[in-house]
Amino acid sequence: MARYFDVHPQNPQPRAIAQVTELLRQDALIAYPTDSSYALGCRIDSPDGxxxxxxxxxxxxxxHFTLVCADFSQFGHLVQLSNSAFRAIKAATPGPYTFILPATSEVPRRLAHPKKKTVGARIPDNNVVRALLAELGEPLLSSTLLMPDDEEPMTDGWQIKEALDHVVDAVLDAGDCGLEPTTVVDWxxxxxxxxxxxxxxxxxxx
Structure with missing residues (x-):
């Protein structure tokens, strides 16, 4: 059964964030809120995440999986940026955008697109994710929580727990964070x- 954590959307409880982070370090797969919708997340080097x-x-x-970064410094370690991309993306982040860019050698090969060698990366504007990334100290591997037969992502924490209770390890519930996914820009x-x-x-x- 998935562990359930109910956190404040603006000021998430440090103890809950620390507990979820510890689960991630133990190779957990979590459902968590972002600034566009709920997502599935695990560590980048998770063996089976x-x-x-x-x-x-x-x-x-x-x-394309997404690498969710705490800040532009993390972002720049994972993707190759031209000067124009650097300026434009820095001005648009943090925010509900995912950018597809050539991956650097820091990104495990299995996470990059098999032919294009690209990866999605983003810096979300969400206090819960910021707290989680700050505690973890590294980016998250992430994917929108959109089930195969659904047209929209799930937005209710208890609904997510009930639906995914035996396939994820934890659900981080911060209330409704919207249905609209990120805008994706291929650079x-x-x-x-x-x-x-x-x-x-x-x-x-x-």
């Missing part, structure tokens, strides 16, 4: 291409 997410969401090996060709319009204003990249 990525496969567990694939099974839950029924994803193929072409799916892998050297210029921005909006490939999904979501919660972030796409006009700054069009």
């Amino acid at each position: 990525i496969e567990r997410i694939r099974r839950i969401r029924n994803l193929d090996d072409k799916h 892998s060709a050297g210029y921005p291409e909006v490939v999904r319009v979501g919660a972030g204003d796409p006009s700054r990249f069009e």
